Amino acid sequence: MKSFLFLNFIAIALSSPSPRQNIQCPPFPSPLPTWQQLSPQSTLPDPFLPLSSLLTNTNTQKTNRTSSHKEWFQCRQPEIIRLLQEYQFGFYPDPSQETVSATRSGNTLTITVTGPGNKKGTFKATLQIPSGANATKKAPVVLSLGGGIPSQSYLQAGIAIVQVDYMGVAADSNAKTGAFWSIYNGRDIGVLTAWAWSLHRTLDALPLTTPELNPLLSAVTGCSRLGKAALAAGLFDPRITITIPMSSGIQGLGPYRYSSLSGQGETLENSKQGAGWWTSSTLSKFMGHSEHLPFDAHTIAAAIAPRALIIDQGVGDQFVNSKGTATVVFPAAKIVYDWLGVGDKIGINVRSGGHCDGSGYNGVLPFLQRQFFGTPTTRDYHSLGSYGAALSSAFPWGKDIPPTE
Numbered sequence: 001m002k003s004f005l006f007l008n009f010i011a012i013a014l015s016s017p018s019p020r021q022n023i024q025c026p027p028f029p030s031p032l033p034t035w036q037q038l039s040p041q042s043t044l045p046d047p048f049l050p051l052s053s054l055l056t057n058t059n060t061q062k063t064n065r066t067s068s069h070k071e072w073f074q075c076r077q078p079e080i081i082r083l084l085q086e087y088q089f090g091f092y093p094d095p096s097q098e099t100v101s102a103t104r105s106g107n108t109l110t111i112t113v114t115g116p117g118n119k120k121g122t123f124k125a126t127l128q129i130p131s132g133a134n135a136t137k138k139a140p141v142v143l144s145l146g147g148g149i150p151s152q153s154y155l156q157a158g159i160a161i162v163q164v165d166y167m168g169v170a171a172d173s174n175a176k177t178g179a180f181w182s183i184y185n186g187r188d189i190g191v192l193t194a195w196a197w198s199l200h201r202t203l204d205a206l207p208l209t210t211p212e213l214n215p216l217l218s219a220v221t222g223c224s225r226l227g228k229a230a231l232a233a234g235l236f237d238p239r240i241t242i243t244i245p246m247s248s249g250i251q252g253l254g255p256y257r258y259s260s261l262s263g264q265g266e267t268l269e270n271s272k273q274g275a276g277w278w279t280s281s282t283l284s285k286f287m288g289h290s291e292h293l294p295f296d297a298h299t300i301a302a303a304i305a306p307r308a309l310i311i312d313q314g315v316g317d318q319f320v321n322s323k324g325t326a327t328v329v330f331p332a333a334k335i336v337y338d339w340l341g342v343g344d345k346i347g348i349n350v351r352s353g354g355h356c357d358g359s360g361y362n363g364v365l366p367f368l369q370r371q372f373f374g375t376p377t378t379r380d381y382h383s384l385g386s387y388g389a390a391l392s393s394a395f396p397w398g399k400d401i402p403p404t405e
């Protein structure tokens, strides 16, 4: 045993110029900690601290704080993706248990997913393809839940739009109708996850039907509740190049903490009471105790790094907490992006106007062109616009970032 470890060490030393200790990830607590077992936090939780360090019986709070990029990608990022499913979204279905088939008729795709137990679900999507795109000159694609994209400016920029019929995927209610539920009925999964899943299965369908589009250059978008779902779509599929949540609000990029900065005061409680089906039932147990949540909206954004994320918010939005997203969530997530050396991959478009204003799509277009084509832009996607400065007291851990490698 001893000699095996020694030989192993030699092998690592030979194969790598700077041998490192193998990283042991902190354990994921089991059973899942309840709100009573998690310390309340009035500021945004430190994204570098693992779940096991947030337990009320952990007296050394800073224990096991993420200390390298390698540890982030090997331990903490997967842990975040797991804890968000455990606490908020419900478990994303295993794609290896599914097969996707699709047909195309003109600009309409009919997509059928066959899941566990041979259960099938079918939904539709419509294509808008820029002229000149073909199988050798493939266009990047924005996968959209719902409408709202000013298609002429996108098509002229050489970007295709595929709009998914999300109501055929999962009803926006407790009805559990639609393609997703015909496969996964009975599972404690939120409708946001179902809608996110439909964007991924549409991406699977593109190579089968639409050679003019490049599935390796993709964006996901939606506004309001569909913006929450677009965020989930970016989180759960590393193939997504750019995530574009528009006016997404709470359970998207609106914070649970600092809920009264702007908008109608969206909280965990009023969101769960209004549309409890968007997320899983586990989240309901935190109603009245949202400060015990081991994450906030910035944690979701941070877990998407190093892939691109562009946020759109209107300062005149009377519904969602745009100021909270801009001055609390965005700068907190940007600390993680900056630490990973990809600060230019996260941006925000703080614009005039209200909820789901289509001008937001023109505002983010230069960001997309930069990511997809390398087209430079002078636009400053780190500016908080009329909100001015970040509320840095919301993320005290930002002054103490881990070492950069």
Ligand SMILES: *[C@@H]1O[C@H](CO)[C@@H](O)[C@H](O)[C@H]1NC(C)=O
Pocket: 024, 025, 026, 027, 052, 053, 058, 063, 064
């Ligand atoms: C820190 O992580 C180690 C494994 O790397 C684990 O044994 C230990 O229990 C963790 N400490 C806390 C406080 O969770």
Ligand SMILES: *[C@@H]1O[C@H](CO)[C@@H](O)[C@H](O)[C@H]1NC(C)=O
Pocket: 132, 133, 134, 135, 136, 137
């Ligand atoms: C695809 O488009 C490019 C650029 O417009 C053109 O040069 C090429 O001939 C086209 N290929 C096919 C197979 O149509």
